[in-house]
Structure formats: C-alpha cells, structure tokens
Amino acid sequence: MAEAVDFFNKTSEPPGFQVKCDKINEFCRDHRTCRDIPIVLVTSGGTTVPLEGNTVRFIDNFSIGTRGSASAEYFLDQGYAVIFLHRARSLQPFARHLPQTHLLDILQIQPDGCLQVREEESQKIAKVVERYHSVMREGRLLLVDFTSLGDYLHLLRATSRILNPLGKRAILYLAAAVSDFYIPVDKMPEHKIQSSNGPLQLSLELVPKMLEALVKHWLQEAYIVSFKLETNPDLLIGKARQALNKYGHQLVIGNILTTRKHSVVMVTQNGEESIQLNSGEITAGVEIETKIVENIVTRYNKFCEEQSH
Numbered sequence: 001m002a003e004a005v006d007f008f009n010k011t012s013e014p015p016g017f018q019v020k021c022d023k024i025n026e027f028c029r030d031h032r033t034c035r036d037i038p039i040v041l042v043t044s045g046g047t048t049v050p051l052e053g054n055t056v057r058f059i060d061n062f063s064i065g066t067r068g069s070a071s072a073e074y075f076l077d078q079g080y081a082v083i084f085l086h087r088a089r090s091l092q093p094f095a096r097h098l099p100q101t102h103l104l105d106i107l108q109i110q111p112d113g114c115l116q117v118r119e120e121e122s123q124k125i126a127k128v129v130e131r132y133h134s135v136m137r138e139g140r141l142l143l144v145d146f147t148s149l150g151d152y153l154h155l156l157r158a159t160s161r162i163l164n165p166l167g168k169r170a171i172l173y174l175a176a177a178v179s180d181f182y183i184p185v186d187k188m189p190e191h192k193i194q195s196s197n198g199p200l201q202l203s204l205e206l207v208p209k210m211l212e213a214l215v216k217h218w219l220q221e222a223y224i225v226s227f228k229l230e231t232n233p234d235l236l237i238g239k240a241r242q243a244l245n246k247y248g249h250q251l252v253i254g255n256i257l258t259t260r261k262h263s264v265v266m267v268t269q270n271g272e273e274s275i276q277l278n279s280g281e282i283t284a285g286v287e288i289e290t291k292i293v294e295n296i297v298t299r300y301n302k303f304c305e306e307q308s309h
C-alpha cells in the first residue's frame with residue numbers, strides 16, 4: 001500500500017480532475033438513491049507514459065479499446081449502469097460502430113442543403129444512435145477519459161472510492177492495458193528532450209500493482225474482474241492464478257494477445273472455464289464480449305446471493 005501512495009505522490013492529477021470526479025459523484029449519487037441496478041466501472045484502452053513534463057513524446061501500447069467498448073455495450077444491454085473510463089480517442093460504446101476512418105464518405109448533402117447518411121448505412125447507424133440516446137436518457141452511461149498512466153490511476157482510485165459505499169452493487173471490469181513502467185515527475189525533464197544531446201537512454205521505474213490497494217482498501221465489497229494479458233500461452237493460467245491468490249478478488253480473465261478476439265479463459269479460486277467463438281460465430285460477426293458479459297452476469301448474481309446468506 002505504501003508503494004501505491006508513493007506512486008500517487010510522484011504523479012500529478014490529470015487536467016480537469018475535480019470536474020470529472022464531480023460528474024462521477026453525481027452519477028453514483030443518483031444511482032445510490034434512486035435505482036437498484038449494478039454499476040460497472042469498465043476501464044478501456046492503453047495508458048501513455050510521458051517522457052517529458054511538457055509532453056512531446058510518450059511510450060504507448062497496442063490497445064485501442066475494442067474489449068472495453070464492446071463489453072460496456074453488453075453490460076448496458078443487461079440493464080446495468082456503466083462508468084466507461086477510457087483512453088481519449090480510443091473506441092467508445094456505440095460510436096465504435098461508425099466508420100473510424102473516411103467518416104465523411106457515408107455523408108451526403110441533399111439539394112436543400114441538409115446533411116444525410118447514405119441509404120446503405122442509415123438503418124444500421126439509426127439503430128446505434130437510438131440505443132445510445134436511450135441509455136443516455138436513462139442516465140445509465142457516463143464517459144470519462146484519460147490519457148497517461150498517472151491520469152488513469154488517479155481516476156481509477158477516485159472512482160473506486162466513490163463506488164465503495166455501493167458495496168456489492170459495484171462491479172469493476174479492468175480491461176485497460178496498463179503500463180507497468182513509468183518515469184516519476186521528479187525524474188522527468190520539464191522540456192522537450194533535445195536530440196543534440198545524443199542518443200537517449202531511459203530508465204523507467206516499476207508501477208506498483210494497484211489491484212492490491214483496490215481490493216483491500218478502495219473497494220472492499222465489490223465484484224472485481226481483472227484481466228491477464230500474455231503473449232506466451234504457457235504462462236497464462238499460472239499468472240492469472242497468481243494474481244487471484246495474491247489479491248483475493250473474484251475473477252481473472254486470461255487472454256493471449258494474438259487470440260484475444262475469439263478465446264479467453266475465466267479463472268477463479270474454484271477452477272477455469274474457457275470461452276471461445278467457433279468459426280460459424282466468427283463469420284457471423286459475433287463478438288466474444290457478449291459471451292464474457294453473460295458469463296460474468298451469472299457469476300455476479302451467484303456472488304450476490306452468497307453474500308446475502
């Protein structure tokens with residue numbers, strides 16, 4: 001825990017931190033007093049690691065938020081409320097169905113000057129827009145963005161603390177790809193690193209695993225799902241089990257970088273369950289997140305039942 005505190009002392013709060021916290025507070029207050037549905041904090045996308053105070057350069061990772069944004073939609077389909085903590089400009093629920101490039105190609109200007117979506121696309125997009133407006137009207141989706149590792153962890157801690165009074169109604173779904181290395185503010189140059197100084201050698205410090213502080217201090221009664229990403233399949237189950245034993249939370253979802261879109265393994269204290277898409281499902285465009293979320297909902301309902309006995 002001391003390591004986590006140290007990390008927060010060595011990184012700054014993100015821009016607009018208080019405004020974001022106020023919005024999260026308001027969202028949770030509304031749900032605490034007026035509704036009785038679970039609230040899922042879905043984290044999504046990669047974190048940057050800045051190399052300079054006035055950041056020109058940073059280290060990044062591969063994640064574009066497919067897992068998080070798709071899962072958020074499926075949790076909303078289950079009637080849950082979702083706080084979607086995502087990397088700025090990564091995929092978002094609903095908006096992810098719009099073309100990510102060449103957006104203008106689906107738009108046309110009518111003779112009267114009005115803008116219209118091309119007919120081939122309009123039905124599909126209308127459905128997405130309808131779903132989006134419906135969850136927003138119901139106050140079930142809150143979008144909060146981050147960019148750097150520090151931003152993400154400050155917001156994760158703040159949101160967890162806000163969710164804590166909700167007890168087991170809170171679910172954490174930690175799908176963001178979080179950096180394990182960073183440069184503390186006091187060891188970072190303030191201004192752009194000059195190439196005239198020659199080749200660059202970097203020394204990065206280890207980021208403490210926040211799952212420990214999360215499970216033991218920030219959110220004691222919630223249902224917590226973390227992910228384990230590996231590239232070597234031989235390591236996956238062992239590492240997932242190690243995390244479960246160390247942090248004592250409910251579920252680790254293991255995935256391998258190259259097969260993550262059609263295969264995951266759900267690891268709990270009681271065993272392992274594999275979730276796969278078959279070739280027919282892949283061709284039909286089924287997303288594995290629909291099965292992951294259904295599986296979690298069943299597990300979560302059982303968890304709530306057990307907790308109330």
Ligand code: PMT
Pocket residue numbers: 045062063064065066067068174175176177178179180207208209210211212225226227228229230255260
């Ligand atoms: O966005 P996509 O392209 O769809 O990819 C989805 C995904 C592969 C990123 C996602 O499915 C996934 O595996 N996310 C977790 C990636 C990750 O950070 O794995 P890890 O093995 O490095 O960390 C394991 C867990 O520890 C994570 O849940 C993370 O939240 C947590 N962690 C990580 C670093 C840190 N300092 N503290 C932590 O608590």
